[in-house]
Amino acid sequence: MIKITNLEKFYRTEEVETIALNKLSMHVDTGEFVAIMGPSGCGKSTLLNILGMLDDPDEGSYVFNDIEVAHFNERKRADLRKHNIGFVFQSFNLIDELTVFENVELPLIYTGVSAAERVKRVEEVLDKMQIMHRRNHYPQQLSGGQQQRVAIARAVVNKPKLILADEPTGNLDSSNGNDVMELLTDLNEQGTTIIMVTHSEHDARYSHRIIRLLDGQTVMENIMV
């Protein structure tokens, strides 16, 4: 599903050039659950942003579903992204002004799904995440675990092929964290590819494969059994 080759990304300020990704190569197959680990500043988030087409690489190739996207402009990337990729963040990133229902509905609005269909699909996914009873609440009225479940609901409502999760349990206690990991595992078992950045060895154990990064390069790959 994903194949990147010799990917490079620099950050420049006026005097300093920082290399975030240094000729990084890797691939992820459809249906995999991959964890990316590494210390702060190793390039994990940069990699996730490029994989999610939020950012573009300076050099190298990124093939997504057999399409070379490294040189895509923002509009094309956005189009590809909204139909194929769902995001889950450490800090949930729900919109405070919108209710649970409306937050989950948002991606469907932007992909032009009809109103009746939207209601059906949002209710379906809220039901699955067991937060249907909170549908008219605002994010601030929910616990962290509930918020993350809303975020996951939003990530999957469009039935994406790939979910990118950036430390999804980072802001949660261990019990809520385990619930979130179970949810992701379920999704993966139903066929969704998942790439997750994490600091937690415990969470990483839910994955099939761990990619360890250091200074913008792959240093080790563990296959989980």
Place this chain on the structure above:
Amino acid sequence: MLKNYFKTAWRSFWKHRSTGFINIAGLSVGMAAAVLIFIWVHNEFTFDDDQPDAENVYRITSHLAISKNETWVWESAPYQLGLEAKKTMPEVVAVTRVLPFHWEPMYLSINNEFFKEENAAYIDESWFNVFKTNFVSGNAIAFNQNPFSIILSESKAKKYFANQDAVGKIIRIDSANYQVQAVVKDAPANSSFKFDLFIPIAARQADAQEKKNDMSWGNFSYITFLKFKPGTNIKQATENLKSIIKPHRDKNDNLNITLRNLKAMHFESDLQNSGLVHAEKKVVYIFVILGALLLIIACINYVNLTTARASLRAKEVSIKKIVGAGRGHLFNQFVAESAVISVLALVLTVIIVSAALPSFNSFTNRNFSLTTGSAYLWLIMIGTLLLTIILNSIYPAVLLSSFKPLSAFRGGSVMKIKDTSLRKGLVVLQFTFSIFLIIGVITIYKQLSFVQSQNPGYDRSQIMSFNLSWKLLKGMKDDQKAAVKSTLKQAILQEPFVNGVSLVGMESIQSNGSFSSGSADWEGRPKDFNPSITYFNVDGDYNKLVNINFTSGRWFFPGSVDKRNVIINETAAKQFNLHKPYVGQRFIAQGDTGVVVGVVKDFNFQSMHAKITPVVFKLDQQWSSNYLVKVAPHKQAQAIARMESIWKQNFPDQPFSYQFLDQEFDKIYREDAKASTLMSGFAVVAIIISCLGLFGLAAFTAEQRGKEIGIRKVLGASIAGLVSLLSVEFVVLVLVALVIAAPLAYWLMNLWLQNFAYRISMQWWIFMAAGFVAVLIAFATVGLQTIKAAMANPVKSLRSE
């Protein structure tokens, strides 16, 4: 989708309602000012537009060259010219004439009660054929058949006869009875003909003497309109008119005739005077600019506050982009937000406008209303709304929707230098406008108080004046007239509370600027030197009332010793180049050979717009009809009551009407006072709007620099130090605005001061004062926010990173 935009927009507004209300308040104040101005401007540009066939209606204009450099232009023509044109020019479909009754007020007597009517006119029988008029009751046929008829406007009919039908009622004017034959709708706000009362010209010409006067080819009294067949060659028609009038004029006189289209009349600027409604095009353009500026200033607030808050919304924008929103979606959303704010502002605008309309009407002397036949008014409102939405939404929407989702997550640095400097530029623009207006207000105020405090060179306090209308003495022989006038003077002098009476020829001491030339001679006058002279025809008591200062010589002696002698002012002595000593020089004035018996110090006998020109005082009572009465201090009411009863005994058919010279003096600066009021109004609006913007911006800056403030505080910065750190930025903006506004104001206000012959100079302290006021206002606005920020607990701001 649309519903979603407005739902989100409404929630976003509600969540940030304090900023929202700042936006709405500023916008609606600006929009209301702009709407009022645009209503007026629209009205000025559509004068007489709704007259049918306006393009075929022309007015005869007369140009008379009185010297090489001076031509008098009149809107009127001889009565006979219209008659002849109708008879001999086949291209003329209709001719109509009007004689506005504007040189003195008309007094109506209704059930023995007097009413003063300012907007009366004599019209001929074709008037209502040429000019569309809506009759409420009655018709023009009866009006045209009977000379002693009246047509009233609806509002005056209501005023005089309440709810009764006015048609058939009798109104007495002077000593004749007139019958109301019809009531017509009030003239619309964009009509040149604001008449409330019409009388047939036939009524005036029922008097044989009047008719004889009117039929003279030298009497240019009648405003004459010609309606032509469509497609008429106006140049040829003008030539035809000239050939009609030519045989009736001197061979060598310099009369020229032109035709002016009805629609071109409103902005005429070359007329000597006018009985119709006119305006200056320049003034209208200035108001268009002011209106647009006020609206822009108000929109700047929205743009600034919205873009300033952009970083706070960066997260929302980023999330939406990540879950699939395109730029178009976000752009539309921000336009929707601006639309929500603007529509709310429009609601408030309508409330402000309708509340302000009555005073606006009396100020502009027009008759606007929000309800009656005002589709254009709503168009103006909607237009203003759309303009506001466009001004408000384009830049913020482009900016906000252009965020890269990543940069938003990476931290607050969304807004880099480029944008903040634009925002500062806009604040500078707002304050430049405000400071300019403040300087304008100070300058106008200083000039007006200069004018009012300036010693005019004579005493005008406690002097009331009233006029003996020529109509009251009609038909009397000269000696009879003199007897009536002198009896009245003696009667008044007998009254208690009266300290002196003088009978004079001019309206009041402010001579209305009537000049004559070629009527004086003295030793050494070059043959071709005929300066304009203002004659003060006075009696011997005049100077007891007004106490003019003398530089040499004396006032006239009582009796008739000085009958042929004159007193002149300093300017006259200098301009005439009289031999010294001035007193005793031979002087011939209006055919009387005498000597100069005195020279008075120059005094401002006109408004200070005009330079002091030569004045000659003469003892001459023949045409005098104005009584000046010096009243004892604190006895005004009693004196007026006594005066009125004397008047009633002598002239029961005419109401007693009087003025005090002080008030007359204030009246000549009425237009200037209006300019001052207007300027203050604009200044207040501009300052309110600018401060609202500054307030919001300061709040935002304080919020954004929270971390910096926290760090500085931890490191030991004092609260005072922090407040000045935060405020200084805004004060600098205001100072930059001052630097831009000062030369601009210097230039424009000097142009305005050129209108005065006697004026103040623009001193440095005016600019300092305006700058000081602006800085003070800015500091007061910003201060509260910065103090709040400086007092905040640093732990809070540092943790929230």
